Amino acid sequence: EDQVTQSPEALRLQEGESSSLNCSYTVSGLRGLFWYRQDPGKGPEFLFTLYSAGEEKEKERLKATLTKKESFLHITAPKPEDSATYLCAVTQETSGSRLTFGEGTQLTVNP
Amino acid sequence: NAGVTQTPKFRILKIGQSMTLQCAQDMNHNYMYWYRQDPGMGLKLIYYSVGAGITDKGEVPNGYNVSRSTTEYFPLRLELAAPSQTSVYFCASEAYRTEAFFGQGTRLTVV
Numbered sequence: 001e002d003q004v005t006q007s008p009e010a011l012r013l014q015e016g017e018s019s020s021l022n023c024s025y026t027v028s029g030l031r032g033l034f035w036y037r038q039d040p041g042k043g044p045e046f047l048f049t050l051y052s053a054g055e056e057k058e059k060e061r062l063k064a065t066l067t068k069k070e071s072f073l074h075i076t077a078p079k080p081e082d083s084a085t086y087l088c089a090v091t092q093e094t095s096g097s098r099l100t101f102g103e104g105t106q107l108t109v110n111p
Numbered sequence: 112n113a114g115v116t117q118t119p120k121f122r123i124l125k126i127g128q129s130m131t132l133q134c135a136q137d138m139n140h141n142y143m144y145w146y147r148q149d150p151g152m153g154l155k156l157i158y159y160s161v162g163a164g165i166t167d168k169g170e171v172p173n174g175y176n177v178s179r180s181t182t183e184y185f186p187l188r189l190e191l192a193a194p195s196q197t198s199v200y201f202c203a204s205e206a207y208r209t210e211a212f213f214g215q216g217t218r219l220t221v222v
Contacts, residue, residue: 004153009151031208034210034211036213041215041216042215042216043115043201043203043213043214043215043216044154044201044213045213046210046211046212049210087153087154089153089154096142096161097142097205097207097208097211098144098156098159098169099144099146099154099156099211100156101146101153101154101155102153103151103152103153104153
């Protein structure tokens with residue numbers, strides 16, 4: 001059974017204090033690993049897809065990396081507007097595009 | 112281009128009542144999904160569809176039903192509502208093997 005575990009559950013940072021969120025996964029035949037951002041009362045918003053170990057993608061202050069067992073979402077010099085819940089999800093080669101989600105990391109960035 | 116539109120945004124149901132959650136997308140995506148999100152939890156797949164006339168069960172299908180007569184619409188039916196169905200429901204769509212786009216969600220309370 002596919003499993004996705006995110007840590008920490010919650011993270012509180014000061015503005016400008018860089019950190020990383022972790023997503024460890026167990027899946028047979030990873031097709032892709034996805035990062036989404038979710039604001040309160042909203043639906044998840046797509047950030048990145050990673051397909052193979054060693055791959056990295058960047059967007060503004062966010063950088064996602066992938067190994068064979070886990071992914072990291074690095075946040076550099078965060079701002080209060082980066083506060084959100086960050087969700088990690090995987091798809092399996094044999095299950096098409098169906099996403100298996102982790103429970104998310106709730107990030108709060110204080111000014 | 113509205114993306115994925117869900118209605119209603121909020122609903123309170125009494126135990127045993129039925130309702131249909133509506134989902135429409137204007138991106139001509141073949142793949143559509145219904146997820147539920149309980150507090151502090153990741154999203155869990157209820158049902159999905161790979162095209163008009165084709166639907167299949169996800170991880171937590173009990174108590175729900177779906178139909179897909181057109182590409183645009185993918186309604187979710189709740190029969191005999193139970194308190195365990197209190198949740199936030201998200202509809203999503205995607206083109207083949209790309210990222211999923213989510214609606215804003217329907218917050219359902221069963222009392």
